[in-house]
Amino acid sequence: MNGLDPSLYQDPETAGPPIIRFNPRYLEDVRSGAKTRTTRFRDPAQLGPARLVFESDPEVVLPAEVTGIRHCLVSDLTDQDAQAEGLTTATELREGLKGHYPDLAGTDEVDVITFQINDKTGAV
Numbered sequence: 001m002n003g004l005d006p007s008l009y010q011d012p013e014t015a016g017p018p019i020i021r022f023n024p025r026y027l028e029d030v031r032s033g034a035k036t037r038t039t040r041f042r043d044p045a046q047l048g049p050a051r052l053v054f055e056s057d058p059e060v061v062l063p064a065e066v067t068g069i070r071h072c073l074v075s076d077l078t079d080q081d082a083q084a085e086g087l088t089t090a091t092e093l094r095e096g097l098k099g100h101y102p103d104l105a106g107t108d109e110v111d112v113i114t115f116q117i118n119d120k121t122g123a124v
């Protein structure tokens with residue numbers, strides 16, 4: 001046999017629960033429970049088990065459960081959404097989202113993803 005058998009290789013991106021990627025600056029807020037939601041634009045999630053991956057060096061992965069997904073317009077985000085993300089107001093949340101998604105408009109639909117951590121220690 002020449003080469004590797006591709007059927008024996010598991011892509012780490014597709015093996016196991018789906019991945020939700022985070023900037024490492026959110027790690028402590030997620031671990032502490034100050035951040036229990038994330039708002040995403042054109043980045044779908046699904047209910048059930050997930051891996052929260054913090055893109056640091058080394059990468060940190062927290063096992064989690066996505067417990068809710070709400071579709072809404074950016075303009076319909078609430079202060080409650082902001083507070084679950086560790087912020088204060090919906091205006092602050094919308095401004096923060098513009099940092100991640102510069103072309104985001106108030107009429108765009110986003111997914112508000114609610115999650116809970118299954119293990120607060122995290123794995124490297």
